[in-house]
Amino acid sequence: MRVPKTRLRMGVGSALIVALVAIMLQAQGMWSLGRSLTELSAADREAMTRARSEVLDNMKPGAASSWKDEKTGHLGETHLLRVYEMNGMTCGEVEHILKIPEMKRYVTSFCRTSDGTWRAIF
Numbered sequence: 001m002r003v004p005k006t007r008l009r010m011g012v013g014s015a016l017i018v019a020l021v022a023i024m025l026q027a028q029g030m031w032s033l034g035r036s037l038t039e040l041s042a043a044d045r046e047a048m049t050r051a052r053s054e055v056l057d058n059m060k061p062g063a064a065s066s067w068k069d070e071k072t073g074h075l076g077e078t079h080l081l082r083v084y085e086m087n088g089m090t091c092g093e094v095e096h097i098l099k100i101p102e103m104k105r106y107v108t109s110f111c112r113t114s115d116g117t118w119r120a121i122f
Contacts, residue, residue, distance in 0.1 A: 039100050044074045048096065051078040056092050056110055056118050059083055074100045086111060091121065 040048065047067035054065040055078050068075040081093040091111040098104045110118040 040074060040098075041069065041072050044069050044072060044076075044100075048076055048078070048098075051076065052094055052096070052110070053118065054078070055080040055094065056112075059090070059092065072100075074098070076100075081107065086121070089113065 051065035051067050055063040063080045066077045077097045079095040084091050089111040093109045096106045109121050111121050
């Protein structure tokens with residue numbers, strides 16, 4: 001049975017888009033960060049979120065916050081690398097350094113929305 005060319009093009013196009021998104025996420029460290037987050041306990045993720053909020057609320061490049069979970073032995077540091085404006089929102093580029101057990105580094109940007117919450121941007 002022959003597959004119509006239009007259907008074949010859509011399949012190839014869709015596969016190409018999925019591959020490009022995966023490459024972009026991997027390049028930004030988000031693919032690896034997602035996998036690393038699965039290694040963290042709920043308490044670890046909560047501590048990491050608190051550290052991130054602390055440096056973002058401070059809004060001073062160079063601000064840092066660290067956390068450690070005695071139960072899991074996991075620890076991390078969060079650093080605010082830079083502050084910038086995008087589409088009328090205040091944004092911060094955040095570096096996460098996780099030691100779970102080996103060291104992993106991720107950089108992600110967050111912008112403050114109109115309701116005051118911080119949202120990751122891609």
